[in-house]
Amino acid sequence: MDILTNALRALSQVLVVGIVLGVGLPALFAFGIRALNANRTAIAAVASNRDSDKPSPAAIATAGICFGLCLLAVLFGITVILFGKRMFGV
Amino acid sequence: MTEAFFILSVVVVTALVFDFTNGFHDTANAMATSIATGALKPRAAVTLSAILNLIGAFLSIEVALTVTNKVISIQGANGAPAPELMGVPVLVIIFAGLVGGIIWNLITWLFGLPSSSSHALFGGLIGAAIAALGVGGVKWDGVITAIVIPAVAAPVVAGLVAGVSTWIVFAVVARVPTQRRDAGFRWGQIGSASLVSLAHGTNDAQKTMGVITLALIAYGSWTNLQAIPTWVKISCAVTIAAGTYVGGWRVIRTLGKGLVDITSPQGMAAETASAAIILTSSHLGMALSTTQVATGSILGSGIGAHAATVRWALAGRMAIAWLVTLPAAGTMGALCWFTAHRIGGGLGVAVVMAALIVTAAALFYRSRRTPITPVNVNADWAGTLAPPETPAPIKIAA
Numbered sequence: 001m002d003i004l005t006n007a008l009r010a011l012s013q014v015l016v017v018g019i020v021l022g023v024g025l026p027a028l029f030a031f032g033i034r035a036l037n038a039n040r041t042a043i044a045a046v047a048s049n050r051d052s053d054k055p056s057p058a059a060i061a062t063a064g065i066c067f068g069l070c071l072l073a074v075l076f077g078i079t080v081i082l083f084g085k086r087m088f089g090v
Numbered sequence: 091m092t093e094a095f096f097i098l099s100v101v102v103v104t105a106l107v108f109d110f111t112n113g114f115h116d117t118a119n120a121m122a123t124s125i126a127t128g129a130l131k132p133r134a135a136v137t138l139s140a141i142l143n144l145i146g147a148f149l150s151i152e153v154a155l156t157v158t159n160k161v162i163s164i165q166g167a168n169g170a171p172a173p174e175l176m177g178v179p180v181l182v183i184i185f186a187g188l189v190g191g192i193i194w195n196l197i198t199w200l201f202g203l204p205s206s207s208s209h210a211l212f213g214g215l216i217g218a219a220i221a222a223l224g225v226g227g228v229k230w231d232g233v234i235t236a237i238v239i240p241a242v243a244a245p246v247v248a249g250l251v252a253g254v255s256t257w258i259v260f261a262v263v264a265r266v267p268t269q270r271r272d273a274g275f276r277w278g279q280i281g282s283a284s285l286v287s288l289a290h291g292t293n294d295a296q297k298t299m300g301v302i303t304l305a306l307i308a309y310g311s312w313t314n315l316q317a318i319p320t321w322v323k324i325s326c327a328v329t330i331a332a333g334t335y336v337g338g339w340r341v342i343r344t345l346g347k348g349l350v351d352i353t354s355p356q357g358m359a360a361e362t363a364s365a366a367i368i369l370t371s372s373h374l375g376m377a378l379s380t381t382q383v384a385t386g387s388i389l390g391s392g393i394g395a396h397a398a399t400v401r402w403a404l405a406g407r408m409a410i411a412w413l414v415t416l417p418a419a420g421t422m423g424a425l426c427w428f429t430a431h432r433i434g435g436g437l438g439v440a441v442v443m444a445a446l447i448v449t450a451a452a453l454f455y456r457s458r459r460t461p462i463t464p465v466n467v468n469a470d471w472a473g474t475l476a477p478p479e480t481p482a483p484i485k486i487a488a
Contacts, residue, residue, distance in 0.1 A: 003231060007239045010376035015247050017370040022251040022363035023258060026278070029358065030262035033274040037266040074281055077369060081289050082149055084373050 025073050032066030035059045093436040097181045098309045100439050102302055104188045104446070106329045109298040111195040112207040113143065113333020116294065118341040119204070119364070119384035120286040123357035123391075125467060126346030129276035130283075132337070132464035138280075139287040140335035146291020147327030150299075155315060157300045158184070160232040161212050162219035169315050171308045180308035182430050183218045184301060185439060189446050190214025190423030194415060196453045202340035202348075202462070202475040203411045206379035208297060212237055213419025214426075221424035222431070233416075236377070241412055244367075244378040248386030249393065252363035256394030259355045275354035282361035287334075289368050290380055295330045299323060339462040340475060344404070345385065347471045350392025351399045359394070360387040382412065401471070 038059050055063070080087065121135040130138065155169030164175050164183055171180045191211040198205035212233075219227035263271050302322045306312035312319060346352065352360075364380075364387045371378040385408060392400040429445070430438035460476035469477035 003235055004239075007235060007243075007376060010371075010374045011239075011243050011247065013374050014367060014371045014376060014378070015250070017374075018247060018251040018363065018367045019254065021366035021370075022359075023255040025366070026255045026259045026355075026359045026362050027262060029275070029278045030259040030355070033271060034263050034266055036274070037263075037270050070278070070281075074285060077285050077365060078288065080369050080373070081146065081285075081292050084369070087373075 021073065025070055028066050029070050032063040032070070035062040035066065094178055094181070094309060096436045097178060097185070097439050098305060098311075100443055101181050101185045101188070101305045104185055104192070104443070105298050105302045105305070106325060108188045108192050108195070108207075108211065108301075109295065109326055109329040110333035110336075111192055111199070112294050112298070113140075113330040114336045114338040115195050115199055115205070115207055115333075115341060116290055116380060117334050117337045118345045119380050120283045120290060120361070122342045122345035122384075123352055123360055123388060124276075124279045124283045125342055126352050127272070127276065127279065127354045127357050128468075129279040129354060129357065132339075132342075132467055135283075136335050136337040138284065140331045142284055142287035143291035143295070143334045144327050144331035146288045146293075147295030147330055148323070150292040150296045155300050155304060157297050158215060158304060160236045161229055162215050162227055163223075163229055164219065164227070165304070169304070171304065176308055177310070178435075179222070181305055182427065182439065183215070183222050184305055184308075186218035186221070186427035186430060186442070187211065187215030187423045188301070189426045189442060190217055190419045190421075192446065193422050193449055194419040196450055197418075198411055198415075199338055199340055200453050200457050201411075202344040203408055204341050204345055204381045204385050205408075205411050205415055206241075206381040207294065208379055209237055209241065209412075209415045210419045211297065211301075213416040214423035216416065217420030217423030217425075218427040220420070221427040237416065240371075240376060240378045241382060243376070244382035245386030245389065247378070248363055248367050248383040249390030251367060252360045252387035252390030253394035254390075255359040255363055256356050256391045259359050260395060263355065272354040275358045278358035279354055279361060282358055282365055285365040286361055286368065286380070286384070289365065291327075291330065293368075293372065293380065295326045298330070299326045302326070337464070339464065339467045340457070343462050343467045343469075343475060345388055347468060348404050348475070349385070349388055349401060349408075350395075352388065352391065353395070353398075356391035356395050356398070360384075360391040363387040363390065 036055050117136055117139055121139050124130045125132050125135050159165045164180050165171055191214040194210040195207055216228050299318050299322055303318050364384045367383050368380055389405055392398045426442045430442045433441055466477050472478055
């Protein structure tokens with residue numbers, strides 16, 4: 001029974017971290033893409049002329065923050081791959 | 091050349107062959123989705139994955155002597171072989187286990203089924219240990235915690251995360267034109283798939299390094315339990331990268347085109363879920379199989395997407411393959427041990443090695459009847475692994 005409770009505890013932790021990173025990062029990335037394409041929505045693309053296709057500075061900044069955070073997460077991931085065993089001591 | 095040295099040489103070669111199958115069997119885990127959505131050309135994808143596996147393998151700083159120690163008892167607590175088994179007995183058990191793992195990897199590859207290489211190796215070793223030492227040679231607690239529970243949990247956890255992720259991603263970008271959406275997510279796919287490749291290199295090459303080092307210790311030519319000989323590190327890293335580069339196109343096709351119809355946002359959601367879960371699980375004392383996590387993620391990304399096809403019959407076949415992995419690889423491991431042991435010594439090992447070569451050649455020959463290559467790997471899925479000979483007629487919109 002000890003095995004099972006330990007396994008369930010480890011699994012619930014994996015699930016929580018998995019949800020935070022595995023759902024959070026793609027969502028963040030998606031917001032970045034949405035910001036870059038804010039005035040290129042399916043409807044706007046038909047009505048607008050070419051000039052208004054350019055994303056606004058605010059949109060570029062939003063996208064930059066989103067993609068930047070994703071990049072940071074990737075760097076953190078690489079750190080975990082390389083030094084994880086030392087960082088977490090398992 | 092002494093008999094023990096001959097056996098050691100065969101074990102090292104066999105371990106490297108296993109490492110190679112481990113490489114090409116698992117290319118799909120990282121790259122199937124990127125190849126399917128066109129984020130990367132097939133050859134570019136396997137090349138990138140091979141390079142990252144190579145880097146990962148070189149950068150791995152852990153000594154994985156304990157990997158075999160989880161499921162069979164041929165070693166003491168510090169990872170050194172048990173004194174009464176030093177020498178040829180340990181070598182033959184490891185050899186038989188490796189052969190069982192290789193054959194199972196080749197069979198599942200032929201059918202294009204993703205299947206965990208670690209579980210195949212564990213299965214082979216368990217079979218060989220039961221044959222050599224009886225039921226007591228297996229650590230059944232370890233079998234439950236290192237194999238059975240993770241195998242059940244991996245696809246569920248990965249599927250859940252990737253499913254929720256896909257659903258949210260599609261909601262966020264609902265108003266972005268499809269073409270621009272996909273162009274953006276292809277970059278995300280490449281990044282997340284690269285992370286999975288790197289993690290694979292560090293994890294999986296370590297296992298073979300550990301097995302070879304264990305064999306060297308058993309033979310008596312290496313005594314340091316805290317380090318791996320440099321030549322072992324280099325040969326394992328290069329071999330797993332070579333295997334990855336060759337590319338298990340059959341498995342790539344099943345995961346990329348067969349299981350679900352995948353788009354770039356799904357691909358990124360699936361690979362990110364895989365990377366997050368593989369990395370966290372290996373640090374929380376519940377190492378989940380890369381293959382099973384990747385498969386679960388891709389399945390989940392199909393469930394989370396509106397109107398995406400999920401081919402449950404295929405998922406069922408994979409589940410059966412996973413259930414059968416342990417007993418099948420185990421039976422082959424046990425058979426190999428009995429054969430090698432009955433004939434005895436170097437000759438016994440040579441006979442099993444010859445049988446492995448014949449089996450591998452037969453399976454490879456069989457695969458040539460329905461070859462899957464970078465050219466047809468992305469052909470539309472028509473219910474079977476082998477795409478129809480002629481391209482399907484192009485449907486012209488009315």
